[in-house]
Amino acid sequence: MLLFLVVTFVTFVIFFMAPVAPQRLVCGGAQAKPECMRAATKKLGLDHPVYYQYGLFLKRLVIERNLGTSFITKQPVNHIIGRAARVTASLVFGGAVLWLMIGLFVGILSALRPRSLLDRAGMVFVLIGVSAHPVWIGLIFSYFFGYKLRNFPIHTPIAGYAPILNPAPGQEGGVVQWAYHLILPWMTFAILFAALYARMIRANVMETLNEDFVRTARAKGAPEARVMRSHVLRNALLPVVTMLGMDIGLALGGAIFTEQIFTLPGLGRTAILAIQSYDLTVVQGVVIFATLSIIIFNLIVDLLYAWIDPRIRLT
Amino acid sequence: MVRAVEGVSFSVEKGQTLGIVGESGCGKSVTCLTVMGLNPKRNTISTGEALWKGKNLLTARARALREIRGNEISMIFQDPMTSLNPVHSIGKQLIEAVQLHRDLSTRQARARALELLKAVGIPKAETRLDDYPHQFSGGMRQRVMIAMALINDPDLLIADEPTTALDVTTQAQILTLMKRLQEEFGSAILIITHDLGVVAETADDVLVMYAANVVEQAPVEELFNRPQHPYTWGLMGSLPRLEVDMERLTQIPGQPPSLLRPPAGCRFHPRCPHVMEICKTTVPELAESPSGPEHLQRCHLDQETKDREAAKILEMTMAETG
Numbered sequence: 176m177l178l179f180l181v182v183t184f185v186t187f188v189i190f191f192m193a194p195v196a197p198q199r200l201v202c203g204g205a206q207a208k209p210e211c212m213r214a215a216t217k218k219l220g221l222d223h224p225v226y227y228q229y230g231l232f233l234k235r236l237v238i239e240r241n242l243g244t245s246f247i248t249k250q251p252v253n254h255i256i257g258r259a260a261r262v263t264a265s266l267v268f269g270g271a272v273l274w275l276m277i278g279l280f281v282g283i284l285s286a287l288r289p290r291s292l293l294d295r296a297g298m299v300f301v302l303i304g305v306s307a308h309p310v311w312i313g314l315i316f317s318y319f320f321g322y323k324l325r326n327f328p329i330h331t332p333i334a335g336y337a338p339i340l341n342p343a344p345g346q347e348g349g350v351v352q353w354a355y356h357l358i359l360p361w362m363t364f365a366i367l368f369a370a371l372y373a374r375m376i377r378a379n380v381m382e383t384l385n386e387d388f389v390r391t392a393r394a395k396g397a398p399e400a401r402v403m404r405s406h407v408l409r410n411a412l413l414p415v416v417t418m419l420g421m422d423i424g425l426a427l428g429g430a431i432f433t434e435q436i437f438t439l440p441g442l443g444r445t446a447i448l449a450i451q452s453y454d455l456t457v458v459q460g461v462v463i464f465a466t467l468s469i470i471i472f473n474l475i476v477d478l479l480y481a482w483i484d485p486r487i488r489l490t
Numbered sequence: 491m492v493r494a495v496e497g498v499s500f501s502v503e504k505g506q507t508l509g510i511v512g513e514s515g516c517g518k519s520v521t522c523l524t525v526m527g528l529n530p531k532r533n534t535i536s537t538g539e540a541l542w543k544g545k546n547l548l549t550a551r552a553r554a555l556r557e558i559r560g561n562e563i564s565m566i567f568q569d570p571m572t573s574l575n576p577v578h579s580i581g582k583q584l585i586e587a588v589q590l591h592r593d594l595s596t597r598q599a600r601a602r603a604l605e606l607l608k609a610v611g612i613p614k615a616e617t618r619l620d621d622y623p624h625q626f627s628g629g630m631r632q633r634v635m636i637a638m639a640l641i642n643d644p645d646l647l648i649a650d651e652p653t654t655a656l657d658v659t660t661q662a663q664i665l666t667l668m669k670r671l672q673e674e675f676g677s678a679i680l681i682i683t684h685d686l687g688v689v690a691e692t693a694d695d696v697l698v699m700y701a702a703n704v705v706e707q708a709p710v711e712e713l714f715n716r717p718q719h720p721y722t723w724g725l726m727g728s729l730p731r732l733e734v735d736m737e738r739l740t741q742i743p744g745q746p747p748s749l750l751r752p753p754a755g756c757r758f759h760p761r762c763p764h765v766m767e768i769c770k771t772t773v774p775e776l777a778e779s780p781s782g783p784e785h786l787q788r789c790h791l792d793q794e795t796k797d798r799e800a801a802k803i804l805e806m807t808m809a810e811t812g
Contacts, residue, residue, distance in 0.1 A: 387567060387572040387573040388574055389576040391574065392575070394564065395590055395592050396560030405578070409575075485577060
């Protein structure tokens, strides 16, 4: 809660100090008419000091659940964020499934056969994954799969995204198109995390394999598969849950690079466009959404932990 | 390559207890892990044979070995704090041990688990079955480990320093418990320890190990009455005594040798107070002592010196009891 206040206030103050006059933006930039600007100043409360403006903003947010209207497009910010969040969520959750699958597969196999060819290959992948910048990976994927092979869309008429429900006129929609448009972004987005997760899972599994209770399980006569499933993985994957929760929470604030390359109208792209045009209300909306998602996912992780790790109890 | 254990040979009979004593790193634990087939396969080579009811455990197939582990032979480990899985309740872990080897319903297995928890003296066993390891003290966890080891009525129980991580009063309780359960269940016990006191209390026969070798092997009475090897004397001499006023405990000078490059000749010679020229070049055989084939020792010293030194040690220990 405190975090939430601090983050929104800081964003607010930064924009207050920016060398632009919101009333001018609202009234159409350089040719703004004086009477329009006067009316806008009144309406936005710009003649009051910053803390008063912040108070107004909080009041509107908490009581009306309203983020205001965009200075530029005049659309309600709630609506803008809602649309962009769907895109980012599609990217992040799909990407998370992909990176978990790769991370678990590579991590567990290389932990079971340390220093084998498989392990080496896995670690080369990890090195590439953590070193390569997502922009570069995205461009490589676009070039090979999109341009050379022409298998995937990189220049669709309306951005690189197809919603599942209610596509706009002239836009493709439905689950198949949705997934089809997202495959390259998913891969680009997931590679860094897949590499990080593979390395972490490998280390955790190897460490857990050396635990005394794993030896106890073997001494009981448990088959290797059972030892792995019930004793090793259960313990080794506890920290992965924490990481996953935090990373998803963080990424929901906008996967800026991936969205930018594949022109996905997600939160990251929305934020960049809004910052470039000093559209304070939209930026503030993105910031609030990102903060909330981080807070909520941390809470989910904590609750989940109490459920899967008996050493932690809710009090 | 480290030869962690070399030329070790012993046998345990039903209802008997064999103690293996020695310093840290002398190969006690490796010996037992080898018998259980629990050494990491990737980087260990085990040769020789471990005969269990006529079957060689070292060449047995993984599946056959698994059926023996936890069922006919079970094991208790040194550190009860880390030997139980922290994310499963102890009931679940006990039930797992039963169901791996017996075709019982969970309800029946649970009843069996409860029975064993009561046998090892866990108070309010019914309510504690669903508790997790972190809710138990060290001594209680070791009791749980013992319950888990005995749950399938094993014929052999290997206890790898079962009391090392526990405080002294708990040690005594655990040892008494093991003794009592041995009478009840009739298992043979192989107890590994670095504590001669534990051996004296529990074992019927003793194997003294030094630097991967057996240096002396005898029935417990015989070992304490006529110790034949300078290393055994050293161990006995360094036992703490209550009535003798000492600034420091007597100790065997020096460090155990590196097994990467063990010393030539007798492995104990760099630390032996009675070292002779022959000790530095020739490895002594594990030979019978005058007391008979029960008592084996690996030392070049002449019998007269051995008896004299043994008498000296005995006098010191006698001073304690008398």
